[in-house]
Amino acid sequence: MIVELGHFALVLALALALVQSVLPILGSRLGDARLMETGGVTSIACLAMLALAFGALTAAYVTSDFSVVNVVENSHSLKPMLYKITGVWGNHEGSMLLWVLILALFGALVALFGTDLPATLKANVLSVQAWILTAFLLFILLTSNPFIRAVPAPFEGQDLNPILQDIGLAIHPPMLYLGYVGFSIAFSFAVAALIDGRIDAAWARWVRPWTLVAWVFLTAGIAMGSYWAYYELGWGGWWFWDPVENASFMPWLSGTALLHSAVVMEKRSALKIWTVLLAILTFSFSLLGTFLVRSGVLTSVHAFAVDPERGVFILGILCVFIGGSLALFALRAGTLEGGGLFAPISREGALVVNNLFLTTAAATVLTGTLYPLVLEVLTGEKISVGAPFFNLTFGPLMLPLLFAVPFGPLLAWKRGDLLAAAQRLYAAVGAALVAVVVVLALTHGAKILSALGVGLAVWVMTGSLVDLAARSGLPRVKPTVALRRLAGLPRSAFGTALAHLGLGVMLLGIVGVGAFNTETITTMRAGDTLEAGGYTVRFDGLTPREGPNYREDVGRFTLLRDGAEAGTMESAKRFYPVRQMPTTEAGIHTRFFSQVYIALGDTAADGMGTVVRVWFKPLVTLIWLGAVVMALGGVASLSDRRLRVGAPSRRRGAATAALAP
Template identity: 70%
Template sequence: MIVELGHYALVMALAVALIQSVLPVIGSIRQDAGLMALAPAAAVTSFFLVLLAFIALTVSYVTSDFSVQNVWENSHSLKPMIYKISGVWGNHEGSMLLWILILVFFSALVAFFGGNLPAALKANALAVQAWITAAFLFFVLLTSNPFQRLNPAPIEGRDLNPILQDVGLAIHPPLLYLGYVGFSICFSFAIAALIDGRIDAAWARWVRPWTLAAWTALTAGIAMGSYWAYYELGWGGWWFWDPVENASFMPWLAGTALLHSALVMEKREALKIWTVLLAIITFSLSLLGTFLVRSGVLTSVHAFATDPTRGVFILGILVVFIGGAFSLFALRAQSLKQGGLFAPISREGALVLNNLFLTTATLTVLVGTLYPLVLEAVTGSKISVGPPFFNLTFGPLMVPLLLAVPFGPLLAWKRGDLLAVSQRLYAAAGVSLLTALAVVYFATGAPVLAALGIAMGVWLICGSLTDLAYRAGAGRVDLQVMWQRFKGLPRSAFGTALAHLGLGVSVIGIVAVTAFSTELVTTMKQGGQTVSGPYTLVFEGLRPNTGPNYTELQGRFAVSRDGEQFATVTSAKRIYTARRMPTTEAGILTIGPSQLYVSLGDETPDGGTVVRVWWKPWVTFIWIGTIIMSVGGIVSLFDRRLRVGAPAASRKRAAAAEQAI
């Protein structure tokens, strides 16, 4: 019964979304407050209906109801409870339901927190959200129904894909979808503003919190996915420029540009047209990512679906929304007023430079991702565009951007003094230079580019700290006053500094592991030993082990340094009972910020075992940096100046205005 209730709730949600997509727009055209007021109520109703459907599917997984085809294909009665729950979104149908749930959740948030929004803008934005909701509800109900029944019901399920039975995959998709779908709010506000013809600083103030929230979630989601692939797939890499990885990275790059552009628009009413265009582009890239993952055009561990019918349906959604949005933009762009003027050397100028490099980098990743697909579709020829292309094109674009980052927050609005800012950054530059020299001195034979790359990471860290120190008055006031000023800084200042500092930490990790990691592939027998970095590993042999729904062969390695054993690393080759699918469970020993990474291969005819061992110095900085960046986004969201909507007039001012009338 719960399954039928969930299916019925989805049908009702579609009906409500259709009402929400039409009547509020008519109300905004006619200035009918009653019709516009339908939008918030419909948004909240849609959320609860989709939530009911999601709960129904979750209950089916938890109770192992194999009469539901989706549960039978992706679950097993012996599977641990956490993976029964995460299995809800570990497949195409369930993940699409989660996608829609997050979409209507954001709509409900706008309805709840958008009390200060102009009625027409709020109604139109929620109507645009409803257009997206209705399109994807049609898609789910017609091609991807998660509540399809089986008769007779199988006794046991086929189990979830083994590589998805991991805590990282329980967290990664929800975070990623919060980012992907969160940008839909920015898109809806952009389309609503184009419909209404009103784009000003207040619009940017309403858009920026949603952009920041989506960017924060997407940052955490990408980082979680990167770490999952690193430890679960047994390949020892943290990023491979996989097309589906790129599909999530492109909205992040465009969203970063949008975040900075919206700041310029809010503070100076500049870059209006560009900010609206970025809002459209960012969500369009999110839709493109959804298409790539679910169309069957890609073969990837990340891809969900291979049904071309679904791909055509999503392609239709893509064409309608992206084509429609750009057509509306083209019609309205000429009528939009240009923003304020500013000098090239100013904070606005620095943020424009930021946007220039970020959008160019996004275009580079887009071309590298889509070109092989387009070429194969047109000519039938297959080519591979891999890490060498992206490293040679994307990397050089990031270098000048990273060098410029510390200057931006220190420059004044409208017109800045580059010489004065450079003087404030003398200490940061000095520390960075000393770091480069130290890397060359202590890491014998270190590549010069590696030393410069690590110095660049230190430059970003010191630059972010310099910004806080300067704002607090360091060197100009006594310590007590400086401390009071520091405590009184807006939270957005701390958030910006943390985001830039985290970027610097990640840069250090990326450069260090790229330049100094070592890899060894060898065959080992029990009692054999090998050396990786400063450590010696002794192979203690293989032993069988049994889990709740798998069997595995574990390899144990004693780790020692200077002849003294201090740790043991366990790696495994695992077979899941239901699917008979093997997986590799890497053994990872974290030593400070570095890691020793051990992966088992196949057994050899002479009784040995193929073993791959990596020594990865400073590798954890990659993910520590992204965590710091996400924390920076959260801190900025709590800035009291960052509100959803224009500030409401105080009662005293309102009363004074009435008396004046």
């Protein structure tokens, strides 16, 4: 009965989405306030129905209701309760239900918190959001229904993919979807404003908080996914340039550009056309990522193996929304005003440079991701584009951007002084040079490029704090005065500094693990030792162990430092009988920001030992710590009162008039 209730709620959500698709935008065209107000009511009702449907599917998983095909294919009665719950979105149908739930959530949030929005703009935004919701609800009901019954119902399920039976599944997909789907609001704002043909600085003020929320979640989601793959797959890497990884990275790059462009539009009423285009492209990248994961065109550890019918349906959605929005943009772009002017050397100019490099980088990643697919379709030839291509194209684009990052906040709006900004960065230059010299001294001059990379990371980190120091008056004023000035700064200033600081921290981790990582592959017997990163790693032997739905051989290791025990580690090879799949559970020992990482291989050919891979990864945790700091910077900016109160009143009236039908 609960399953049928969930199915009915899903159908009712589609009906409500159809109403929301039509009535609010019709009301905005007719000037009917009552029709426009239906958008808020229906968006909240849609959220309630989808929450009911999602709850019904979750209940089926928790109770191991094997009369539901989706539960049969992705669960098992012996699976731990946490993984029963996370298994709800660990498959195509359930994850799409989570996708539309989050889509409805953002629509409802606009309805609840968009009180400062002009009525016509709000109505149009909610209608456009409902168009997207309607399309994906139709996709679920017609091709991916999670409530189909199994007749007859089997006694037991087929279990969840063992790789997904991890706490990472509870965190990574929801965060990633909140980012992916969150950009739909920026898209809806862009299309809604294009429908009326008027966009101004107030529009940027309204759209920026929603973009920032999506960016924060996408940043955290990508970082969590990277760490999950790092420790769960036992491969020792943190980024593979996998096509599906790229699919989440592209909207992050364009979303970062959108945030910076929106600042220029808000402050100077400039880059209007470009900002709207970025809002469209960012969500288009999100839709493209959904297609790549669910169409069956990719073979990836991240991809859902689905039939071509679903891929064609999603491709149709892509064509309608991406093609339709770009066509509307082309139709309206010529009627939009260009906006304010500014000198090339200014904060606006620095943000334009930021946009140039970020969007070019996104285009590079897009080319490397899609080229093999296009080539196979056109010629039948299969090729792979991997890390060498991306490192040689993406890396050089990032170097000048990273060098320019500290300059941006130090330049004045409209017309800046590059020399004055450079003079304020003397301390950052000094810190970077010291870092380069130290690395060269420690490596006896053998790691010149690595030393320069560390210096660049220190440059970005130190430079990110210079703006705060300059605005506080340090070192010209007393520390007490400087602290009072710091306390009075807007939170967005701290958010910017934190985001740039996190970028530098991440870069330091990337350079550290990339340049100084060591790897040892050998066969070990109980009592054997090897050296790794200043540790002596002793293999204590294998122990068999039974889990709730798996069995494993656990390798135990002792870490010795200067003859004293510094820690113990466990690494395992698991086997899941129901799925008939093995997994590798890596052992990880963290000391400060570095890690010893151990993965078990197969038993040696003579049966007298075990193949062991041992890595020492210096500074590797800084990669994910940097991402967390970046996300916290976004949260700090989001807490700025200027973003929470919406557009200022003097602009509100003008925006309302501009967007009136």
